[in-house]
Amino acid sequence: MASKEKSTNSEKMNEAPHDWEKEVQATLELAESIQAAEPSPFFKERVLARLDIETEPMLKRNWLRRNRLAIAAAVLLLAVNAFTLLQYSSPEAPSQGAEGVEAIAEVYEMTLDSKY
Amino acid sequence: MEDEKLIESLRQGSQLAFSQLIDSYQNRVFSTCLNFVYNTQDAEDLAQEVFLEVYRSIGKFKGDAKLSTWIYRISVSKSLEHIRKFKRKKRSGTLLSLAGLQEAGWDVKANEIDHPGVQLENKERAATLFRAIASLPESQRTAFTLNKVEGRSYQEVAELMEVSLSSVEALIFRARKNLKKRLENHYKNEM
Numbered sequence: 001m002a003s004k005e006k007s008t009n010s011e012k013m014n015e016a017p018h019d020w021e022k023e024v025q026a027t028l029e030l031a032e033s034i035q036a037a038e039p040s041p042f043f044k045e046r047v048l049a050r051l052d053i054e055t056e057p058m059l060k061r062n063w064l065r066r067n068r069l070a071i072a073a074a075v076l077l078l079a080v081n082a083f084t085l086l087q088y089s090s091p092e093a094p095s096q097g098a099e100g101v102e103a104i105a106e107v108y109e110m111t112l113d114s115k116y
Numbered sequence: 117m118e119d120e121k122l123i124e125s126l127r128q129g130s131q132l133a134f135s136q137l138i139d140s141y142q143n144r145v146f147s148t149c150l151n152f153v154y155n156t157q158d159a160e161d162l163a164q165e166v167f168l169e170v171y172r173s174i175g176k177f178k179g180d181a182k183l184s185t186w187i188y189r190i191s192v193s194k195s196l197e198h199i200r201k202f203k204r205k206k207r208s209g210t211l212l213s214l215a216g217l218q219e220a221g222w223d224v225k226a227n228e229i230d231h232p233g234v235q236l237e238n239k240e241r242a243a244t245l246f247r248a249i250a251s252l253p254e255s256q257r258t259a260f261t262l263n264k265v266e267g268r269s270y271q272e273v274a275e276l277m278e279v280s281l282s283s284v285e286a287l288i289f290r291a292r293k294n295l296k297k298r299l300e301n302h303y304k305n306e307m
Contacts, residue, residue, distance in 0.1 A: 027241050032264055034151070040156070
């Protein structure tokens with residue numbers, strides 16, 4: 001009986017590997033059979049295009065960003081000038097001005113009537 | 117163009133030299149990235165980043181290693197950075213995904229493998245292998261990938277990783293042992 005058990009045990013030891021052992025081995029071996037791959041066509045062209053964007057002169061791309069205050073001031077100045085020009089070039093402007101002066105003169109009793 | 121002349125031209129910003137550099141190294145750089153991230157799109161994006169980094173940093177290249185070694189170091193470094201980013205997303209994603217707010221991140225499934233170097237009939241097995249490799253500590257993963265998947269010699273791996281030859285041997289030994297353990301658990305549970 002004991003010898004029968006012993007021979008069964010030794011049979012088991014010499015048995016073929018379990019299925020899972022074969023799977024483990026096959027999976028590990030797969031690592032060494034993976035082929036090298038190549039990038040898609042025009043890979044180089046895409047890299048060069050990205051490089052062009054990256055190395056575009058800072059002055060060209062950031063000029064607006066660096067001078068934004070100066071540009072804003074210039075725009076404001078132009079707007080004020082334009083407004084002023086429009087105001088003084090309109091036909092109503094002189095009479096409005098003259099009425100204003102007369103009103104001030106009346107207040108201080110400096111009209112021609114009051115003076116003379 | 118010889119390495120020295122190429123480096124000098126690159127330092128002067130020569131586009132021609134850069135174009136030649138890409139011609140010489142694009143396949144290997146792409147392949148290295150692919151063997152870490154397992155899909156073509158990410159590998160191409162990373163490979164582009166590698167070349168741009170080479171262009172930006174060529175002034176810092178001291179010449180204490182070969183140009184090729186330096187370029188492949190950048191490839192490995194960029195790939196590992198990408199993987200770390202995804203793992204961070206996955207960790208935060210888990211909480212968000214539990215709340216139903218975001219799909220879980222990095223998880224190597226067969227349908228996510230887009231590795232032209234893997235034959236169709238091996239996709240499932242490759243997914244299992246890549247998942248197991250991805251679970252290794254970074255240094256073991258790097259050494260194993262460079263040696264077993266890329267087919268680089270121990271010496272090349274040591275130069276790339278800037279470690280000693282004996283360290284590489286130890287890393288690969290531990291990587292194989294850990295992989296075997298993980299794969300055994302996987303297949304025993306399956307069967």
